[in-house]
Amino acid sequence: MYKKTLLPLGALGWPFIGETIDFVSCAYSDRPESFMDKRRRMYGKVFKSHIFGSPTIVSTDAEVSKFILQSDARLFVPSYPKSLTELMGKSSILLINGSLQRRIHGLIGAFLKSPHLKAQITGDMQSYVQESMEKWREDHPIFIQDETKNIAFQVLVKALISLDPGEEMELLKKQFQEFIAGLMSLPLKNIPGSQLYRSLQAKIKNIQVVNNKEIYFGFHQAKKKMVKLVQKIIQSKRDHGMISMVPKDLVQVLLNDASEHLTDDLIADNMIDMMIPGEDSVPVLMTLAVKYLSDCPPALHQLTVITETLRMGNIIIGVMRKAMKDIEIKGYLIPKGWCAFAYFRSVHLDENNYEWPYQFNPWRWQDKDMSKSSFTPFGGGQRLCPGLDLARLEASIFLHHFVTQFRWVAEDDTVVNFPTVRMKRRMPIWVKRRGEN
């Protein structure tokens, strides 16, 4: 039996569904952290709960979350709801452990950080942004979310598989959007109570298909087609004897690795998973930065806008792990087999860490240390996001072109936080070119 004093306070909720319904309802509101806030008040910053089918220790404490991030597979392994792991595939870097994860992480990180790739991305960003902005007209709204998705997806796919804009890229974009639509519907799949399910489902815009089975089928099909495309690219690299040349994209970096564990299937699966930040995280960072800038024009010239957007936007709300043994941290027990959910959002919006945490204030970063454990938008430890520099680089280039070429007025819109962060109306703005009346 566990020592009663150690197991964090909290409630496991209803049999089987636990507190999932409350969690998801809050996640849909404009204050997703209200689920956490209520329990923090009752039980403290670390508490027990039961969400997405697993007993869970939730951490909204910066130090405990840091410990979870820093631990390796001897203590914690990734553990996400089944629906998400089905989507990503077993060999996704986000799910594998040990030496294989470290190997792939190292290869990806070195390539993404290389000066050569950064120069390529800078060039691509400039031309794709320019191309997109040239088409912006002043007599109808520009949907920033759509524009940034288009740009960031193309830039990332080029870095991953050297595909240039064109017919194949358009097809890939379409399939990828189907795949993402599946991702958005899946977290709800296992929640019983069809009325609730339907009403939550109805809130997910852009998904016309009401029958869950169709979405499910659609996204599997979409993934299969994308895997086929990447495998075709791998084959053509092999046929043209390109393996072991200086790699110009990530797929080649992985193919060049001598380790036989990096099978073609693993490489193809990971290439598709790594397109997710191009469609979802990076464009959302750019869109939210425009949103916050619209609310706070004096912040225009501050690069700290991006940092503050990461803090407030919480594009990735946190990470989930499973405890491999009983773990004690700061006097709390995380029992073996339980899930540990390091919820970054509460840490980023905690008034003990940030004064007036709900106020967009890029100036707070002028004399603040970003490497603190109370700021982890890209995670930390062995799984620290290898794309973090790239995300900042792309967002700065976009913002630079945007603010130097246009003045704008934003229409009313709101942030939706679940299942992924995005703008409800795709962030419509009205632009005027600078230097014109």
Ligand code: HEM
């Ligand atoms: C605003 C943009 C982004 C945010 C907020 C973000 C956030 C994160 C977070 C929190 C993790 C840690 C997951 C964990 O610990 O389980 C992560 C991992 C990862 N990210 Fe990002 N990311 C972003 C952009 C990117 C980009 C542009 C790329 C690729 C080009 C990328 C590739 C990855 C990969 C491959 C991992 C897995 C690392 C591993 O498990 O070893 N991310 N990201």
